[in-house]
Amino acid sequence: MTTFVDRVELHVAAGNGGHGCASVHREKFKPxxxxxxxNGGRGGDVTLVVDQSVTTLLDYHHSPHRKAGNGRPGEGGNRSGKDGQDLVLxxxxxxVVLDKQGRVLADLVGQGTTYVAAQGGRGGLGNAALASARRKAxxxxxxxxPGHTGDIVLELKTVADxxxxxxxxxxxxxxxxxxxxAKPKIADYPFTTLVPNLGVVTAxxxxxxxxxxPGLIPGASQGRGLGLEFLRHVERCSVLVHVLDTATLESDRDPLSDLDTIEEELRSYGGLGDRPRIVVLNKIDVPDGKDLAEMVRPDLEARGYxxxxVSAVAHTGLRELSFALAEIVARARAAKPEQEATRIVIRPKAVDxxxxxxxxxxxxxxxxxxxxxxxxxRQTDFSNDEAVGYLADRLNRLGVEDALxxxxxxxxxxxxxxxEDDAVVFDWEPSMAAGAEMLGRRGEDHRLEAPRPAAVRRRDRDAERDEAEAEYRGFDPFS
Ligand SMILES: Nc1nc2c(ncn2[C@@H]2O[C@H](COP(=O)(O)OP(=O)(O)OP(=O)(O)O)[C@@H](O)[C@H]2O)c(=O)[nH]1
Ligand SMILES: [Mg+2]
Structure with a gap:
């Protein structure tokens, strides 16, 4: 028997971006x-993709830690680091993808539907890309x-009509x-079915x-029997079929009270109230069963069912049932427009x-x-003063100093x-940016240049930014 796992907690870690490289070109006589x-390579993403040949989450139960490849660091000679390998699960x-608080992040239905569960870190820019007219070296x-990491919960909700x-x-x-x-396990003891079975019907x-x-019993909502846990597998259905036993040997049961009991449990579970229902009276091959079925039919019909x-054993009434179900399913499908074509790529909301x-x-x-x-x-190498100064410039340009x-x-x-749990703390030096400007912009040797008035400096700075933006286009260090 294959094991069925329909809920797992998964720890995903995207790859880290590779560091940019600081290097100076060397040639004979041109030191x-x-x-x-x-530039460093991008870290790989961790991506979930619906694959209809996969039927359980068992693999993730066994190995819940999944990590994509890291980007490689950039190298001298303008060599970019290789991107990290994406991990496709x-x-x-x-x-259904949930966060640990139970909020739904994505609902993956349809072959090929994709969800990026953790995004790889960007690679760092190398010093070649950071150079500009005013910051030559x-x-x-x-x-x-670092790549995104996180815990997600995967929950399987069977897709059945x-x-x-x-x-x-x-x-x-x-x-x-x-x-x-389909050939599910069938036996004459209760709770034969421990996990949902799925069959494809053509009518x-x-x-x-x-x-x-799995079968429901009174008190399932309080956890009796196998409880209501498995009802999540019927949440997506468009029609509910009450299968009522007309030949039970338990003296305190009959189709009508069974129906009431199951309805009561469905109500406790909630969310299924709007689903159309039909009633199947099964086991009419048993003589008493047939009699009982005929007795309760008017009552059921009076309730609107x-x-x-039918008899599953004698194959009675099946054709009529399967065509009636086909009709209800077809109507339900027509009512809600066909699920948008598959292969929808769902990304976590872009933080922009x-x-x-x-x-x-x-x-x-x-x-x-x-x-x-x-x-x-995160991009700053705090052991490098010039890098820290560059950070100060960027923050200042964004207006952080003014806001402070x-x-x-x-x-x-x-x-x-x-x-709070992941912050870098500085002692603030309000004069930092101004001071840096007095001494010369980073990457330039101020001793080679005559001092310029503030307005000119500001214009230069703007020009530098425009230049940088044009230069890197899609790979803009300031955005
Ligand atoms: N006589 C007769 N017996 C039937 C009929 N349908 C099912 N059974 C018998 O009823 C017993 C239970 O059948 P299952 O199909 O396993 O019932 P189930 O509803 O899936 O039960 P659980 O998985 O335990 O919830 C088996 O012994 C079947 O052979 C029928 O139409 N007539
Ligand atoms: Mg069963």
């Missing part, structure tokens, strides 16, 4: 030939960014076995799928906000949050960039 450090059709490069529900031994699996080519020109779930009398916030936390601590400042910090002044920060106050 300082300009910066030629290449095949998942069953109908896999950067003595630093940017670090590659028709769901069979009922007491244990009512004959749900038997019905699937005679309506379709005329309509092809649809039927799933059963369409009723089918240009903004940042400054908040005061306590006497002398200010916190800066924002996608850019946080990313720039506005928020009341003063020299010596702590400035934390990033979330």
């Amino acid at each position: 300082l030939g300009g910066p030629d450090g290449g 095949p998942v069953p059709d109908g896999t 950067p003595g630093f490069a940017l670090l590659g960014e 028709v769901a069979l529900v009922g007491y244990p031994s009512a004959g749900k699996s038997s019905l699937i076995s005679v309506l379709s080519a 005329g020109s309509t092809v649809y799928t039927v799933a059963d779930v 369409r009723v089918f009398e 906000d240009a903004g940042f916030t400054v908040t005061r936390e306590g006497e002398d601590l200010y916190r800066v949050r924002g996608e850019k400042p946080e990313r720039w910090v 002044v506005k928020a009341g920060a003063r020299a010596g106050d702590g400035v934390a960039i990033g979330p």
